[in-house]
Amino acid sequence: xxxxxTVTTDLRPPKKPLELGKYFRKVxxxxxxxxxxxxxxxxxxxxxxxxxxxxxxxxxxxxxxxxLAMIFFCCFLAIQxxxxxxxxxWIVFEPGYDILAQILLVIYAxxxxxxxxKKQALAIVCDRKTGNVNFPTFGGSPELVIPFEHxxxxxxxxxxxxxxxxxxxxxIPKMYPSSAKRDxxxxxxxxxNYDEACSRWTLLTxxxxxxxxxxxxxxxxxxxxxxxxxxxxxxxxxxKDRYPLDPEIKNNYKYVFHTNYEETVEYPYDEINSxxxxxxxxxxxxxxxxxxxxDLYILL
Numbered sequence: 001x002x003x004x005x006t007v008t009t010d011l012r013p014p015k016k017p018l019e020l021g022k023y024f025r026k027v028x029x030x031x032x033x034x035x036x037x038x039x040x041x042x043x044x045x046x047x048x049x050x051x052x053x054x055x056x057x058x059x060x061x062x063x064x065x066x067x068l069a070m071i072f073f074c075c076f077l078a079i080q081x082x083x084x085x086x087x088x089x090w091i092v093f094e095p096g097y098d099i100l101a102q103i104l105l106v107i108y109a110x111x112x113x114x115x116x117x118k119k120q121a122l123a124i125v126c127d128r129k130t131g132n133v134n135f136p137t138f139g140g141s142p143e144l145v146i147p148f149e150h151x152x153x154x155x156x157x158x159x160x161x162x163x164x165x166x167x168x169x170x171x172i173p174k175m176y177p178s179s180a181k182r183d184x185x186x187x188x189x190x191x192x193n194y195d196e197a198c199s200r201w202t203l204l205t206x207x208x209x210x211x212x213x214x215x216x217x218x219x220x221x222x223x224x225x226x227x228x229x230x231x232x233x234x235x236x237x238x239x240k241d242r243y244p245l246d247p248e249i250k251n252n253y254k255y256v257f258h259t260n261y262e263e264t265v266e267y268p269y270d271e272i273n274s275x276x277x278x279x280x281x282x283x284x285x286x287x288x289x290x291x292x293x294x295d296l297y298i299l300l
Contacts (some may be wrong), residue, residue: 001243002233004048004127004134008145011175014183018172024156027169029205031199032147035297037199037217041189043123043220045225045232046249046278049204050123051171052189053138074106120237124171124188128210129246129279135173141184142177148208150174153201155194169197210279212289214256215298219274223257226250248278274298 043050125134126148133151135144154170169190176183191197203215214222225232229250230242244250255272280286293299 002125002134002136003143004125004130004132006130006145007147008143008177010178011146012173012178012180012254013104020156020170020185024154025194026153027153027194027197028203029202030195031202031298033195033294034199034202034215034217035300036194037203039200039203039218040064042221042224044207044214044221046112046214046222046231046253046276047128047136047220047246049126049207050231050232051126053122053124053136054137054168054187054189066197071098121239122237123219123233124186126204126208127235128208129248131208131210135184138186139184140181142179144173144177144180146173146175146217149207153188153190153197155191155197167193195234203298207294209289211277211282211285213275213286213293213299215293216274216300217298219257219276220259222249222253222276223255223259226253226256227259246278252278269292 013208041052043052078200122136122138124136126132127134131148132145133148135141135146137143150173152172152174154172155167156170157167168187170183170185171188172192199217203217206215207218208214221232225245226249229245231245233243235241235243253276254274255268256274256276258267258269258272277286277290290299
């Protein structure tokens with residue numbers, strides 16, 4: 001299981017002051033713009049919320065590129081072989097022993113093509129039960145487990161040239177493992193723009209306090225994982241190799257969000273638990289936070 005229980009103890013502050021450039025803004029909580037917002041990534045299961053690392057992501061784009069590379073190198077190899085058979089000479093590459101390099105390129109492309117058939121990724125995992133966040137070993141950086149309040153998210157643009165660029169969301173820990181050689185900042189799949197990032201960050205902040213109810217905007221994602229009996233986290237890099245749903249969620253909640261809009265089956269409206277707070281350990285505080293959530297329209 002992914003470690004969110006044991007917090008990393010051997011920590012150090014950042015080696016350098018944070019410098020992301022003028023095109024980045026820190027994501028802040030915003031309770032004025034969350035009515036109707038829903039987590040479109042379906043990455044929250046009631047205990048865990050996963051933030052996918054973009055640098056680790058492999059899907060159909062890699063599948064297509066691997067296929068094209070394999071075809072490209074196979075064509076070159078075929079041309080070489082046919083030219084040698086019919087004309088008794090090597091073409092494209094000279095001398096003929098360069099064909100060995102082409103064979104190796106074909107093998108490499110085939111291996112990458114096979115790997116890309118699986119949707120692969122790593123995720124930063126937020127755990128409501130423990131209040132901790134797990135940064136996996138990635139890009140030469142060691143695993144890091146720190147409390148949720150020790151992370152920040154920034155939204156900005158990674159520029160390729162004047163007047164163009166790509167929006168990016170970067171998650172940054174305030175402390176690093178002492179063994180980390182550099183201060184790492186990870187690009188994650190989080191939102192499409194700054195306002196959406198603030199809305200999702202607000203809901204995630206509420207979610208990570210176990211004595212607050214899970215916000216309405218996350219309940220559809222929770223319901224999806226309850227229906228599939230799968231957690232929002234997975235083993236290794238294979239996104240489809242999901243861990244089972246936490247027993248606290250599986251055994252106590254069946255309906256938390258009405259999804260049968262077409263009324264194809266009789267829906268148990270009376271059984272929907274629209275106010276859920278798994279792992280809460282302070283009933284009085286929870287009661288106050290439920291009222292607060294209604295006042296702020298975090299719960300509808």
